[in-house]
Amino acid sequence: MNDKTRILVTCPKEVPPLLAGEIEALGLPVLSRETAGVMTEGTLEDCMRLNLCLRTGHRVHRLVRNFDAADADALYQNIAAIPWEKHIREDGYISIASSVRNDTIRDNRYANLKCKDAICDRMREACGRRPDSGSELRGVVIFLHWHGNRCSVYFDTSGEPLSRRGYRRMAVRAPMQETLAAAVVMTTGWNGQGHFVNPMCGSGTLAIEAALIALGRAPGLLRREFAFMHLKDFKREKWEAVRAEIAKQGRGSPSGRIIATDINPQAVAAARQNAADAGVESLIEFDVCDFAETRVPEGGGVVVFNPEYGERTGETQALIPVYRRIGDFLKRSCRGYRGYVFTGNSKLFNKVSLKPSRQWTLFNSNIECRLLEYEVFGTRSGSGLETAST
Numbered sequence: 544m545n546d547k548t549r550i551l552v553t554c555p556k557e558v559p560p561l562l563a564g565e566i567e568a569l570g571l572p573v574l575s576r577e578t579a580g581v582m583t584e585g586t587l588e589d590c591m592r593l594n595l596c597l598r599t600g601h602r603v604h605r606l607v608r609n610f611d612a613a614d615a616d617a618l619y620q621n622i623a624a625i626p627w628e629k630h631i632r633e634d635g636y637i638s639i640a641s642s643v644r645n646d647t648i649r650d651n652r653y654a655n656l657k658c659k660d661a662i663c664d665r666m667r668e669a670c671g672r673r674p675d676s677g678s679e680l681r682g683v684v685i686f687l688h689w690h691g692n693r694c695s696v697y698f699d700t701s702g703e704p705l706s707r708r709g710y711r712r713m714a715v716r717a718p719m720q721e722t723l724a725a726a727v728v729m730t731t732g733w734n735g736q737g738h739f740v741n742p743m744c745g746s747g748t749l750a751i752e753a754a755l756i757a758l759g760r761a762p763g764l765l766r767r768e769f770a771f772m773h774l775k776d777f778k779r780e781k782w783e784a785v786r787a788e789i790a791k792q793g794r795g796s797p798s799g800r801i802i803a804t805d806i807n808p809q810a811v812a813a814a815r816q817n818a819a820d821a822g823v824e825s826l827i828e829f830d831v832c833d834f835a836e837t838r839v840p841e842g843g844g845v846v847v848f849n850p851e852y853g854e855r856t857g858e859t860q861a862l863i864p865v866y867r868r869i870g871d872f873l874k875r876s877c878r879g880y881r882g883y884v885f886t887g888n889s890k891l892f893n894k895v896s897l898k899p900s901r902q903w904t905l906f907n908s909n910i911e912c913r914l915l916e917y918e919v920f921g922t923r924s925g926s927g928l929e930t931a932s933t
Contacts, residue, residue, distance in 0.1 A: 747814025
């Protein structure tokens with residue numbers, strides 16, 4: 544557990560700068576930034592902390608061994624040479640995930656099979672029996688990264704991706720992934736100072752992640768199962784101590800209000816239940832209303848929209864009036880706020896009819912999206928906006 548090794552933390556594309564900041568805040572080095580991940584180093588105990596604390600990471604991979612393998616036979620031989628009996632229980636369960644780009648391999652499943660066979664054959668020879676295996680990512684999870692001839696074998700210490708916090712049991716429409724929602728909130732810079740307003744809240748993921756960030760509460764505390772728990776060198780008492788230490792950390796209640804609204808009563812009911820499961824329902828003010836009727840308190844802060852962005856021409860045309868109304872709402876009701884619109888439809892960017900002060904690229908799965916920032920200035924009276932500019 545105390546041996547240091549390389550740790551690869553994966554994340555969505557364009558998120559590594561945020562993830563690197565999180566890793567450094569935990570006192571771990573950033574050795575390199577990858578396209579969709581960050582390389583650090585540490586012990587199994589550090590992997591526990593990463594799994595508990597990271598908001599933007601997807602999986603925490605702990606390196607087992609690097610080697611060169613030209614083909615499947617070489618892969619088998621190198622993996623069979625690893626002393627798996629030191630790490631895996633013979634009566635346990637293993638599963639294999641992979642990223643393979645090797646000219647000799649047409650199907651990743653074949654590489655996974657060779658990897659599994661090598662591990663199980665080694666275990667049978669060393670222990671007299673082999674662990675069970677299958678496609679479910681449970682038990683001990685091995686991740687094979689094989690690009691060209693270069694091969695890296697990792698323990699996936701997360702198992703289920705870290706985006707699955709455990710609080711979102713109810714969902715409507717296509718919900719934003721928790722790690723992406725955290726990345727959006729972190730990009731706005733909101734940390735509990737000022738208000739956080741989230742019209743069109745859907746399942747409430749943005750508002751819930753904002754509440755967790757404002758509290759300084761580690762998102763992994765909501766989970767009870769991680770893949771590292773199935774490794775031979777896992778110590779339950781150490782895990783409980785690490786978890787208890789992190790559970791004590793936090794910043795207290797936010798100074799600003801968190802407001803989440805949606806026109807769909809079912810969406811608001813789902814969001815409220817998800818917030819309750821996350822333990823932050825008392826921090827979020829929910830309301831059922833059209834987004835333009837959202838009550839925006841004085842004092843400033845951020846307003847974050849995640850509107851639908853459609854995939855077909857007809858859907859895009861139908862959404863143009865919605866985006867125009869978002870711009871009108873920001874100008875009319877959000878004086879002193881920074882407004883944000885997250886969308887994956889480039890044809891709708893300019894329909895907000897405001898000039899963005901900044902924009903960032905983020906990925907929702909494989910969809911390239913933009914987070915657009917609008918700084919709205921003006922004076923607001925009881926009847927509406929007197930003057931406004933961006």
